[in-house]
Amino acid sequence: xxxxxxxxxxxxxxxxxxxxxxxxxxxxxxxxxxxxxxxxxxxxxxxxxxxxxxxxxxxxxxxxxxxxxxxxxxxxxxxxxxxxxxxxxxxxxxxxxxxxxxxxxxxxxxxxxxxxxxxxxxxxxxxxxxxxxxxxxxxxxxxxxxxxxxxxxxxxxxxxxxxxxxxxxxxxxxxxxxxxxxxxxxxxxxxxxxxxxxxxxxxxxxxxxxxxxxxxxxxxxxxxxxxxxxxxxxxxxxxxxxxxxxxxxxxxxxxxxxxxxxxxxxxxxxxxxxxxxxxxxxxxxxxxxxxxxxxxxxxxxxxxxxxxxxxxxxxxxxxxxxxxxxxxxxxxxxxxxxxxxxxxxxxxxxxxxxxxxxxxxxxxxxxxxxxxxxxxxxxxxxxxxxxxxxxxxxxxxxxxxxxxxxxxxxxxxxxxxx
Numbered sequence: 001x002x003x004x005x006x007x008x009x010x011x012x013x014x015x016x017x018x019x020x021x022x023x024x025x026x027x028x029x030x031x032x033x034x035x036x037x038x039x040x041x042x043x044x045x046x047x048x049x050x051x052x053x054x055x056x057x058x059x060x061x062x063x064x065x066x067x068x069x070x071x072x073x074x075x076x077x078x079x080x081x082x083x084x085x086x087x088x089x090x091x092x093x094x095x096x097x098x099x100x101x102x103x104x105x106x107x108x109x110x111x112x113x114x115x116x117x118x119x120x121x122x123x124x125x126x127x128x129x130x131x132x133x134x135x136x137x138x139x140x141x142x143x144x145x146x147x148x149x150x151x152x153x154x155x156x157x158x159x160x161x162x163x164x165x166x167x168x169x170x171x172x173x174x175x176x177x178x179x180x181x182x183x184x185x186x187x188x189x190x191x192x193x194x195x196x197x198x199x200x201x202x203x204x205x206x207x208x209x210x211x212x213x214x215x216x217x218x219x220x221x222x223x224x225x226x227x228x229x230x231x232x233x234x235x236x237x238x239x240x241x242x243x244x245x246x247x248x249x250x251x252x253x254x255x256x257x258x259x260x261x262x263x264x265x266x267x268x269x270x271x272x273x274x275x276x277x278x279x280x281x282x283x284x285x286x287x288x289x290x291x292x293x294x295x296x297x298x299x300x301x302x303x304x305x306x307x308x309x310x311x312x313x314x315x316x317x318x319x320x321x322x323x324x325x326x327x328x329x330x331x332x333x334x335x336x337x338x339x340x341x342x343x344x345x346x347x348x349x350x351x352x353x354x355x356x357x358x359x360x361x362x363x364x365x366x367x368x369x370x371x372x373x374x375x376x377x378x379x380x381x382x383x384x385x386x387x388x389x390x391x392x393x394x395x396x397x398x399x400x401x402x403x404x405x406x407x408x409x410x411x412x413x414x415x416x417x418x
Contacts, residue, residue, distance in 0.1 A: 028160045032056040036152040043148060046141045051078075055149025060156055077118035078146040080109050081125025094130050102126055169224035169244055170305030172217040176251055177301035179213060180258060181294035187265060188290035192283020197270040200277070204266050207259040214252050221248055242377050246370070247304030253364050254297060261357040268350045282340055285333040289358060292326035296365050320367055330358055 033053035040052035059074055084106050092098040106126045110119035125142065187203055225241045269277050278286055299322055303315040334355055341348045363369060 024160075028156055029057055029060050031160060032060045032153045032156040033149075035156070036149045039152060040145050040148050044141050044145050046145070049141070049145045049148075051142050051145035052149040052152070055146045056153040056156075057149075059150050059153030072150075073115045073118050074121065075146055075150050076113050077110060077115040077121040078125045079143055080113050080115070081106055081122040082143055084109055084122070085126040085128075085130040088126070088130055099127070099130075102130060166224045166244070169217075169220045172220040173244065173247060173251065173305055174298070174301045176210070176213050176217050176248075176255075177298045179210060180251065180254060180297050183207060183210070183258065183262075184290045184294035184297070187262065188287035188294075191265075191278050191286040191290070192276060192280055194274060194276050195269055197266055197273055200262070200266040200269040204259070204262040207255070207262040210255045210259070214248075214255060217248055217251075221245065242374065243304060246374050246377050247301065250304075250364050250370065250373075251297070251301065254361055257357050257360045257364070261354065264350055264353045264357065268347060268354075271347055271350070279336075279340055282333070282336040285329060285336055286354070289326060289329040289333055292322060292329055293358070293361050293365070296322040296326060300365050300370075316367060319365070323362060323365060323367070326362060330355075330362065333358070 033056045036052040036056035037049065040046075040049035044052070055074060055078070084102065088098060088102050088105075092101075103123045103126075106123035107119060110122035113122075115122065128142070183203065183206055190199070190203075221244055224244060265277060276283065296319055299315060299319040303319055306315050337351050337355060341351055
């Protein structure tokens with residue numbers, strides 16, 4: 001009975017992971033490489049045509065968009081390398097100095113044919129082909145195997161659709177928002193305490209380290225954006241990309257403002273040491289306000305990453321309620337700061353800066369500001385896409401009348417939900 005239970009639990013975990021993008025990508029890569037090898041066995045004169053599965057493995061990237069672009073670049077790189085090897089074999093053959101010239105020429109050709117990250121592949125293909133004796137047959141066999149691997153890799157996207165990495169990007173955005181929240185809560189708790197300026201400086205360094213988290217989230221978002229391009233399983237891919245990108249932009253601005261606020265706290269602690277950072281009532285208001293804003297940051301991230309309309313509406317209502325409460329606390333803090341400045345105006349610039357930075361945070365998280373910015377970004381991206389279309393496609397779309405109606409539908413949906 002325990003063995004049956006363990007087997008059942010293992011099977012359930014496997015079933016839960018069958019939609020995991022990492023699992024999907026692993027299965028797609030292994031399937032594409034195996035099929036490419038089987039096909040190459042029948043079409044290539046080589047006894048072990050490993051170039052075909054190698055090409056398929058490299059071509060089947062995490063997204064359909066990357067698969068298409070990488071597939072063409074890789075084929076160009078291999079063909080260029082083979083042609084360079086054929087030319088060298090006819091002229092000089094393989095020696096130590098011809099190998100050096102071969103590598104230099106291959107890398108130069110790679111830059112000329114614009115194969116980007118596959119420039120080393122040009123030199124690798126040239127060396128592999130030049131190092132064999134039957135240069136002509138091996139060269140054509142390598143080209144055939146490369147084409148087989150590229151075609152199989154692209155075809156696997158039709159049979160095994162690539163994973164969509166939107167959920168992973170959403171988790172990264174929410175993780176960044178929670179880190180912002182934790183830092184805000186710690187800064188608020190220390191606002192009414194006697195805090196050495198070195199401790200406030202530690203919070204400033206912590207805020208600066210959030211830049212690394214933004215870079216990681218940006219990488220996850222780029223992967224998600226690529227997974228939405230040319231993906232037959234995704235509808236309204238443009239809207240998803242713009243919603244996530246504008247959401248990350250807002251959190252990045254909030255991170256910058258929080259870093260400035262931490263710097264203000266550090267300067268204020270240095271000027272007031274050994275006194276508390278704020279008076280008791282003012283410190284309590286600062287703690288309460290930062291707590292409200294911290295909750296609003298998380299609610300904003302949930303709103304940005306929520307795809308279902310009902311959940312998006314509830315998240316937007318929760319965010320609006322938290323911002324209204326924070327605005328009331330902000331007005332209370334403004335009165336306390338004015339009273340404190342009237343009592344002692346030596347640090348009035350820093351106290352005024354605290355209020356200014358809080359206002360910037362509230363403005364960035366405002367729902368109307370978000371909707372306006374989202375619509376502007378949708379119009380900008382749509383305009384760039386229209387500018388890149390071929391003239392015949394623009395003429396066809398204008399006469400059919402689909403794009404304008406689709407754009408209006410997208411814009412209307414953007415106001416209701418991400």
